[in-house]
Amino acid sequence: MEKETKIYRNSKKTKKLLLTSIGVCIILLIVIIYSAGIFDGELKTKPLVFSSAAFLIMLILLLKTLLSLKDKSPLIELNNQNFYGKTTPLSKSFGIVNWEDVADIQLQKSGGDTLVVVTLNNPEKYEGRLSKMLWNMAYNNTTNQLMLMYSSSEIDIDHNALFDLFSNFWKKSTD
Known part of the structure; x- marks a missing residue:
């Protein structure tokens, strides 16, 4: 007889991971706002570009994770x-x-x-x-x-x- 093991998503770990991702997105958004010169009127191009790119990547990963929560199949x-x-x-x-x-x-x-x-x-x-x-x-x-x-x-x-x-x-x- 064939033995099989299926391992499923742990909702507590996933929620913790999502909260961490949201926190990183918020920090990156603050860096974007600061780099755009909203607070001091001075545009900081390099931090703006890098933080914007990182924010977009994190946001896409966050949205993909949120969409994958509907999937109840084993991981x-x-x-x-x-x-x-x-x-x-x-x-x-x-x-x-x-x-x-x-x-x-x-x-x-x-x-x-x-x-x-x-x-x-x-x-x-x-x-x-x-x-x-x-x-x-x-x-x-x-x-x-x-x-x-x-x-x-x-x-x-x-x-x-x-x-x-x-x-x-x-x-x-x-x-």
Whole structure:
């Protein structure tokens, strides 16, 4: 019998993430207003351009997250043959991965988050799934491997438990 694990969104973690994003957007908006010279009458071009760009990016990500709240499907699915995750833009775009192609699984600190990084052999098999930009982010030229990242920032378990789940399913698939 095939064992399957589905991990769903944790609404408390998602709300905390959304509140943090809103806070960053408000701070960026204040910087935009200040840089535009509203307070002192002096236009500061570089801070205005950079803060405006960051604000737009944050606002788009915030709106995407708000729209994704309606989706009640699992964010990560693991079974004996393959796995799928949509906790990062890269993993969401990549789709289903076969365990037979996994070379390594590690935890990696990235900014304020700890990610589960799955390294894949046989990148030719998965070519064409990602945009050129995402492919360049995932593909390592020196090792000829792909690196996919999965976050626990919005799901019901922490990064250590997620790492253990990935590791256990990988070990069982090779038995």
